[in-house]
Ligand SMILES: Nc1nc2c(ncn2[C@@H]2O[C@H](COP(=O)(O)OP(=O)(O)OP(=O)(O)O)[C@@H](O)[C@H]2O)c(=O)[nH]1
């Protein structure tokens with residue numbers, strides 16, 4: 001009996017809705033989503049399995065010009081995702097002007113067929129969407145173009161059908177019951193990071209990293225300890241807030257998200273630590289899981 005399997009790379013500029021799409025395609029809250037750019041920092045695999053096929057989607061960080069070693073690692077992960085891809089979903093949105101061509105440059109070496117997804121059409125009108133479709137047809141001559149709303153699930157089914165149709169014949173790459181390549185510690189740290197992005201302004205979330213230092217699974221309760229790492233003492237004070245008020249808010253929301261995700265009560269403790277300029281230090285980045 002024939003079986004299909006392949007890697008599908010989800011790439012695009014920051015904030016285009018790549019992670020929203022990934023979650024809609026996989027049907028799980030796999031990647032964190034926030035209104036801020038550069039939410040995703042890692043390549044995250046999400047699998048869809050049936051008897052006949054295995055799709056390995058890879059959500060990636062938004063393409064940016066690197067300013068720190070951290071960004072370089074993020075861009076390496078985008079490159080890796082493109083190299084592996086049997087198919088590329090290029091996510092753009094109705095707002096993108098495309099005066100900068102970083103994303104297209106990344107695609108230059110790739111032979112994988114591309115589908116362009118014009119996202120956030122729920123915030124647009126027919127005329128604008130039509131213009132975008134024309135623009136992308138001319139610019140890239142992609143194999144397909146879909147106008148979608150990842151948020152509302154509009155046309156997500158059509159993308160799935162397109163992906164399945166274009167999947168190569170291949171045995172499964174991962175166990176057929178696998179959903180992701182990431183572990184519970186990773187998801188716990190991401191849920192805290194999502195709250196940092198949501199609760200703090202300006203440079204704070206971008207200067208912060210979250211490391212889960214202990215994850216003890218219990219019958220009734222998971223005990224999770226995490227470190228929030230920032231670059232300066234001043235940032236540490238802001239993260240903690242007056243009398244610990246801000247950190248308490250972060251902890252409360254992150255714990256709720258974890259309890260829903262793990263379907264288990266969670267006890268969460270967090271510590272804030274300063275590592276000057278960790279974003280530029282290769283040894284720390286490696287320790288934090290950035291290759
Ligand atoms: N209105 C609308 N908003 C959307 C849609 N898709 C995503 N968004 C919003 O756009 C913002 C960014 O979404 P993400 O999925 O985090 O975007 P991303 O491309 O993964 O961003 P990075 O990880 O930073 O590269 C969030 O506030 C989403 O709710 C959509 O179809 N319609």
Ligand SMILES: [Mg+2]
Pocket residue numbers: 018019020031032039040060061062
């Ligand atoms: Mg993302």
